[in-house]
Amino acid sequence: MNDLIRHERQINQQLARYGVKFGIYKNGEFHERLFPFDPIPRVITAEEWTVLQQGLSQRVRALNCFLRDIYGGKKILADGIVPEDFVYRSPGYLPQCEGILPAKGVYSHISGIDLVKGKDGTWYVLEDNLRIPSGASYPLIARELCRRCSPETFHQNHVVDNRQYGQLLRRTMDSVNTGGINVVFTPGRYNAAYFEHSYLAEKAGAVLAESSDLYVRDSQVFYRSIQGDRRVGAIYRRVSDEYMDPLCFEPSSLIGIPNLMTAYRAGNVAVLNAFGNGVADDKGIYYFVPKMIRYYLGEEPILHNAPTYLPIDDTDKQYILDHLDTLVVKDVAEAGGYGVVFGSKLSREELASLRDTILAQPRRFIAQEVIDFQDLPILEEGVRVERKADLRAFVLSGAGETVVWPSGLTRFSRNSDSFIVNSSQGGGFKDTWILSR
Amino acid sequence: MSRLLHFRYDILLEFSRPVVRHSFVLRCLPPDLPWQRILDVTLALDPTVPVALQRDSFGNLIQAGCIEAPHTNFRYRVQGTALRDDSRRSAGPCHPVFRQPSAYTVPRPEMLCWLDGLQLPAQPRPRAWALAQAVHDRLSYTPGATGVATTAAQAFAAGQGVCQDFAHVYLALARRLGLPARYVNGLPEGEGASHAWCEVWLDQGWTGIDPTRLQWTDEGYLRFGVGRDFGDCPIERGIFVGNADQTQTVHMRVEAEQESCKTI
Numbered sequence: 001m002n003d004l005i006r007h008e009r010q011i012n013q014q015l016a017r018y019g020v021k022f023g024i025y026k027n028g029e030f031h032e033r034l035f036p037f038d039p040i041p042r043v044i045t046a047e048e049w050t051v052l053q054q055g056l057s058q059r060v061r062a063l064n065c066f067l068r069d070i071y072g073g074k075k076i077l078a079d080g081i082v083p084e085d086f087v088y089r090s091p092g093y094l095p096q097c098e099g100i101l102p103a104k105g106v107y108s109h110i111s112g113i114d115l116v117k118g119k120d121g122t123w124y125v126l127e128d129n130l131r132i133p134s135g136a137s138y139p140l141i142a143r144e145l146c147r148r149c150s151p152e153t154f155h156q157n158h159v160v161d162n163r164q165y166g167q168l169l170r171r172t173m174d175s176v177n178t179g180g181i182n183v184v185f186t187p188g189r190y191n192a193a194y195f196e197h198s199y200l201a202e203k204a205g206a207v208l209a210e211s212s213d214l215y216v217r218d219s220q221v222f223y224r225s226i227q228g229d230r231r232v233g234a235i236y237r238r239v240s241d242e243y244m245d246p247l248c249f250e251p252s253s254l255i256g257i258p259n260l261m262t263a264y265r266a267g268n269v270a271v272l273n274a275f276g277n278g279v280a281d282d283k284g285i286y287y288f289v290p291k292m293i294r295y296y297l298g299e300e301p302i303l304h305n306a307p308t309y310l311p312i313d314d315t316d317k318q319y320i321l322d323h324l325d326t327l328v329v330k331d332v333a334e335a336g337g338y339g340v341v342f343g344s345k346l347s348r349e350e351l352a353s354l355r356d357t358i359l360a361q362p363r364r365f366i367a368q369e370v371i372d373f374q375d376l377p378i379l380e381e382g383v384r385v386e387r388k389a390d391l392r393a394f395v396l397s398g399a400g401e402t403v404v405w406p407s408g409l410t411r412f413s414r415n416s417d418s419f420i421v422n423s424s425q426g427g428g429f430k431d432t433w434i435l436s437r
Numbered sequence: 438m439s440r441l442l443h444f445r446y447d448i449l450l451e452f453s454r455p456v457v458r459h460s461f462v463l464r465c466l467p468p469d470l471p472w473q474r475i476l477d478v479t480l481a482l483d484p485t486v487p488v489a490l491q492r493d494s495f496g497n498l499i500q501a502g503c504i505e506a507p508h509t510n511f512r513y514r515v516q517g518t519a520l521r522d523d524s525r526r527s528a529g530p531c532h533p534v535f536r537q538p539s540a541y542t543v544p545r546p547e548m549l550c551w552l553d554g555l556q557l558p559a560q561p562r563p564r565a566w567a568l569a570q571a572v573h574d575r576l577s578y579t580p581g582a583t584g585v586a587t588t589a590a591q592a593f594a595a596g597q598g599v600c601q602d603f604a605h606v607y608l609a610l611a612r613r614l615g616l617p618a619r620y621v622n623g624l625p626e627g628e629g630a631s632h633a634w635c636e637v638w639l640d641q642g643w644t645g646i647d648p649t650r651l652q653w654t655d656e657g658y659l660r661f662g663v664g665r666d667f668g669d670c671p672i673e674r675g676i677f678v679g680n681a682d683q684t685q686t687v688h689m690r691v692e693a694e695q696e697s698c699k700t701i
Contacts, residue, residue, distance in 0.1 A: 084533050087533075088533045088534055088536075088537050089537055095494055095495070095532070095534045095669075096493065096494050096669075097494060098495075098532075099494055100494065215458070215503070216460070216503065217487075217503065218487055218489065219491075219501075247460060247462045247501070247674050247675070247676060248462075251674065251676075258458075258460030258503070258676050259460050259462065259489075259501050259502075259503065262462075262489050262491055262499075262501045265491055265493075266489070266491065
C-alpha cells in the first residue's frame with residue numbers, strides 16, 4: 001500500500017490523461033472536473049463482503065419484483081403494503097410503461113446501491129439507484145493503474161480481482177438481448193460521464209452509439225454502419241427516460257431515438273435499465289424496501305435502511321417536528337446530493353421555514369437520523385486525515401441471475417465537516433478492496 | 438338509441454422546405470369498444486410507408502412509422518363506420534393515475550381558491566355537471582388565444598381557450614374534487630376540426646362530459662385516444678430533420694345515419 005501512496009501523483013496524472021472526469025452544475029453553469037483519486041483503499045474483509053453480497057442481491061431482486069408488479073398486476077398496492085399515492089405521485093412512475101414487460105422481465109439490470117458503514121460496524125443502505133447509476137468505470141480504471149504501479153500489492157494482500165466488470169456487463173446484456181448487437185448509448189462527448197460510456201463500451205465489447213447512429217424501422221432498432229446497418233438487440237443507455245424517445249416522452253429531446261418505444265413495446269429490443277425504474281428508487285419508496293423484501297421474497301432483510309421517517313405518517317410526522325434539529329431532511333425528487341438539508345446546520349428561522357415546507361408538502365420529503373459513519377483515512381498534502389465516505393456497490397441482474405461486482409466506488413467528502421460524498425458535490429474516490437480471505 | 442356514424446377525415450401537413458427522417462406516431466383511429474363498434478375503417482398515408490400498429494399503455498391505437506426520403510407533404514386519410522351505443526357502456530376499472538394531477542393539469546392556488554368559492558352539490562353526478570357548468574362559464578371560447586402547450590393554469594389565468602383548454606381546466610379541478618377524470622380526443626357529429634372533451638368516473642364507469650359545449654356526450658361523439666391530458670394522446674406527433682415551417686389542414690366529418698338498427 002505504501003507503494004501506491006508513493007505513486008499517487010502518477011496515478012492521478014494518468015487518470016487525467018484518460019479523461020476520468022465528471023461534470024457538475026453549479027449556479028446554472030456546467031463545469032468539468034477531475035475526480036481526485038486517493039491511494040489508500042477501503043478494505044472490506046471476506047466475511048463482511050459475504051453478508052453485503054447476500055444483502056445487496058436480495059435487495060435488488062426484491063426491487064425488480066416491485067417494478068414488475070407496479071407496471072403489471074400491482075399486488076403490493078392491493079395488499080396495502082405500499083400506499084398507492086407513493087407510487088402514482090412519484091415523478092419516476094411512467095404510465096407510458098404500464099403493461100409493458102421488458103425482455104426476460106428484468107427492469108433494473110445495473111443497480112448502484114449506496115451504503116455507509118456506521119461506527120458500530122453496521123452497514124446501512126442510504127439510497128438505491130436503479131435508473132442509470134454511474135461510477136463503475138472509476139474503480140475499474142483506478143485499479144488498472146494501481147496494478148501497473150505496484151502489481152505485487154494486489155496478490156500480497158489477497159485482493160479479489162475486479163477486472164471482470166466488462167464481462168459481467170456483457171453477460172448481462174447478452175442474457176436479455178433480443179437478437180442483434182449490444183450498444184452503449186451515450187448523449188455524446190459533451191456529457192460529464194462520456195469517459196465512462198466509452199470505457200464501458202470497450203470493456204463490454206459493445207458499440208458506442210449516439211442518437212444519430214440509431215434509428216427505428218418496422219419496430220426494430222438499427223445501427224447505421226458503413227458495412228451495412230445492423231440490428232440492435234440490447235441498448236445500455238446512459239440517457240434519462242424522458243429524453244429517450246421524443247415521440248413518447250419529452251417532445252423537445254434531440255438526443256433520443258424517435259419511436260424507440262414502439263420497438264421496446266413490441267419486445268424487439270432490451271433497454272438497460274428499463275424505462276420507469278424511477279418509481280422504485282424514489283427516496284419515499286426507499287422506506288418500503290425492507291417491506292418489499294418480506295413481501296416478495298418471504299425473507300428477512302439482510303441489510304438495514306437508515307432509520308427513516310415519513311411526514312405523511314402521523315406518528316412519524318410528530319417525531320420529525322420534535323427532532324428536526326438533529327435529522328437530515330431529503331427532497332424525494334432530487335438526486336446527487338442536492339435537496340439534502342441537515343437540521344443541525346440550520347438557524348432557528350430556517351428550521352421554522354423547513355417545518356412549514358414539510359407540513360405544506362409532506363409527500364415531498366423524508367427525514368432520516370444522521371448516521372455517525374466511520375471515517376476513512378485519506379491523504380491531504382501528504383498528511384493522513386479522516387473523512388466521511390460511502391460505498392456504491394454495483395449489482396448486475398440478467399435473465400435468471402443477480403451478481404454483485406466484488407468492487408465498488410468509495411467516494412469521500414473533501415471537506416472535514418461535510419457528510420455529502422456525491423461526486424457532483426466535488427468529492428474524491430478510492431479503490432475498494434474486497435479481500436479473498 | 439344506437440347510432441351509426443360515418444366518419445371521414447383528411448389531414449395534410451405541409452412543409453415549407455423538404456424534410457427527411459420524419460418519424461411519427463398517429464392516434465387517429467377510433468378504438469373498437471363495446472359502446473363504439475368499428476364496423477369498417479381504412480387508413481391511407483401519403484407518402485406510403487410501413488406502419489406499426491400497436492396499442493399504447495392507455496389502450497389507444499397507435500400507428501407509428503418513419504418517412505426517410507425528402508418530402509414536403511404528409512397526408513393521412515381515415516374513413517370508416519362506427520356503431521355508437523351508450524347503453525353498452527359497462528363498469529370497468531379506473532387507473533389511479535386519473536386521480537392525480539398531470540403535466541397539463543396541475544391546479545394552481547388561484548384555481549383552488551376559485552373552486553372553493555363554488556357551491557357544488559355533494560353527489561358525484563350533479564357535482565361533475567355543476568363543475569362543467571362553472572368551467573364553461575369561467576372560460577370564453579377564443580380560438581388562437583392559447584396553443585397546444587398551454588396548461589390548465591395558464592388557460593384559467595387567461596380566462597379563455599379552446600376545447601383542449603376547457604378539458605384541461607375541468608380535469609385539474611375534477612381530480613381535485615376527488616372525481617377521477619381523463620382527457621379524450623375525438624370527433625363529434627358534424628364537420629370541422631377534431632375536438633377534446635373529458636370522461637369522468639361515475640358509478641364505476643366512465644361517462645363522457647364536454648365542458649366546451651356543456652353537455653354530456655351523446656352517441657354522436659366518436660372517440661379516438663384517452664390519457665391523463667393532451668400530452669398522452671395527440672392525434673399526431675412527429676419529429677423530422679429539416680429547417681422548415683409546418684402548416685396543417687384538417688377536414689373532418691362525422692355523419693349520423695338515422696334510425697339505425699340495434700342488432701349488431
